[in-house]
Amino acid sequence: MGGGRRLALSFAVRSLRRRSALNILPSSSYAAIHLMDSNLCCRQSANCDVAPDQQIGLKERSRTTWAFTSVMSFSEAAMTKSLPPNAVLEEGPTTTTRAATPLTVSNNNPRVIFVLGGPGSGKGTQCARIVRDYGFEHLSAGDLLRAEINSGSGNGTMIQKMIEDGNIVPSEVTVRLLQKAMEKSKSDKFLIDGFPRSDENRAVFERVTGIVPEFILFFDVPMDEMERRILGRNQGRVDDNIETLKKRLKVFVESSLPVVKYYDAMGKVHKVNATTSVDDVFETIRPLFKQYEQKDSTVELVQGVTHKSDGPATLH
Ligand SMILES: Nc1ncnc2c1ncn2[C@@H]1O[C@H](COP(=O)(O)OP(=O)(O)OP(=O)(O)O)[C@@H](O)[C@H]1O
Numbered sequence: 001m002g003g004g005r006r007l008a009l010s011f012a013v014r015s016l017r018r019r020s021a022l023n024i025l026p027s028s029s030y031a032a033i034h035l036m037d038s039n040l041c042c043r044q045s046a047n048c049d050v051a052p053d054q055q056i057g058l059k060e061r062s063r064t065t066w067a068f069t070s071v072m073s074f075s076e077a078a079m080t081k082s083l084p085p086n087a088v089l090e091e092g093p094t095t096t097t098r099a100a101t102p103l104t105v106s107n108n109n110p111r112v113i114f115v116l117g118g119p120g121s122g123k124g125t126q127c128a129r130i131v132r133d134y135g136f137e138h139l140s141a142g143d144l145l146r147a148e149i150n151s152g153s154g155n156g157t158m159i160q161k162m163i164e165d166g167n168i169v170p171s172e173v174t175v176r177l178l179q180k181a182m183e184k185s186k187s188d189k190f191l192i193d194g195f196p197r198s199d200e201n202r203a204v205f206e207r208v209t210g211i212v213p214e215f216i217l218f219f220d221v222p223m224d225e226m227e228r229r230i231l232g233r234n235q236g237r238v239d240d241n242i243e244t245l246k247k248r249l250k251v252f253v254e255s256s257l258p259v260v261k262y263y264d265a266m267g268k269v270h271k272v273n274a275t276t277s278v279d280d281v282f283e284t285i286r287p288l289f290k291q292y293e294q295k296d297s298t299v300e301l302v303q304g305v306t307h308k309s310d311g312p313a314t315l316h
């Protein structure tokens with residue numbers, strides 16, 4: 001590598017590292033820092049001229065390493081196993097579990113918030129308000145799957161059966177739909193609703209897109225209230241009946257709650273009591289988005305110079 005390129009690379013790392021230390025860098029960039037840092041480290045062993053003070057500190061390193069390893073460590077075998085024989089990835093030359101294309105969105109650095117909670121916890125209702133007031137793009141995994149059925153896709157019958165049975169559709173199919181929707185969008189900030197529903201959903205999303213969510217909004221509602229809301233929803237959904245609901249609630253407890261726990265251990269979950277009225281729930285989450293909006297505008301102003309950040313918002 002020539003001196004000029006090496007200098008440019010080390011400057012980019014320093015700039016990203018400074019922003020990361022201030023906690024104002026979108027977390028999806030951490031993997032990038034790590035990769036660049038690894039590059040610098042190898043160069044150092046080959047007498048690179050990067051000074052020791054340009055190396056990422058231990059605390060940051062553990063964070064970047066997490067992003068990097070979680071993106072890279074998912075087992076191909078597990079993915080393959082999860083695909084039913086009739087699942088088809090609709091892009092790429094052959095049926096494959098690999099991502100056909102890397103994620104490309106308008107600014108290449110999308111920020112993602114996952115919105116989780118059991119069936120009927122109010123995810124879709126609150127997402128509509130967040131979109132209205134804070135300009136996110138709402139991507140509901142369930143809506144994308146239903147649209148896929150209606151589009152006459154080759155996977156339609158399989159998806160329909162999974163939804164009727166309250167089961168989780170193979171991750172590659174759902175991640176592909178999310179990825180396509182993000183690629184198509186002009187937005188760079190997304191509320192992804194009803195996803196990830198399982199550890200496998202999460203791992204495939206991270207592996208395919210390389211995106212680490214900013215935070216997770218988790219709507220907490222007791223089972224009996226979720227049941228009351230689903231059975232009273234009246235939107236003609238094939239899965240809003242007591243038999244399918246029982247299965248969905250079981251899947252929620254067994255597969256989806258572990259994902260919430262996973263992110264909670266990383267301090268990324270904002271748990272919201274969603275048993276109050278629609279307006280009250282929204283007033284509870286509003287401060288989180290206000291704070292996020294402020295943080296967001298700070299990021300846009302940053303041009304590699306030192307800025308203050310309030311750090312992540314919390315609702316706990
Ligand atoms: N805070 C609330 N209080 C009472 N009813 C609510 C509240 N929030 C949403 N609802 C109602 O509960 C039903 C389910 O809400 P919503 O569709 O937003 O849930 P969801 O979490 O997106 O569900 P799913 O995961 O099944 O798509 C709807 O009929 C909605 O009007």
Ligand SMILES: Nc1ccn([C@@H]2O[C@H](COP(=O)(O)O)[C@@H](O)[C@H]2O)c(=O)n1
Binds near residue numbers: 164169248
């Ligand atoms: N990540 C996901 C999300 C949804 N599904 C399937 O769709 C059904 C409906 O989802 P809603 O979020 O609209 O309630 C759900 O029960 C699953 O069958 C999925 O497989 N993976």
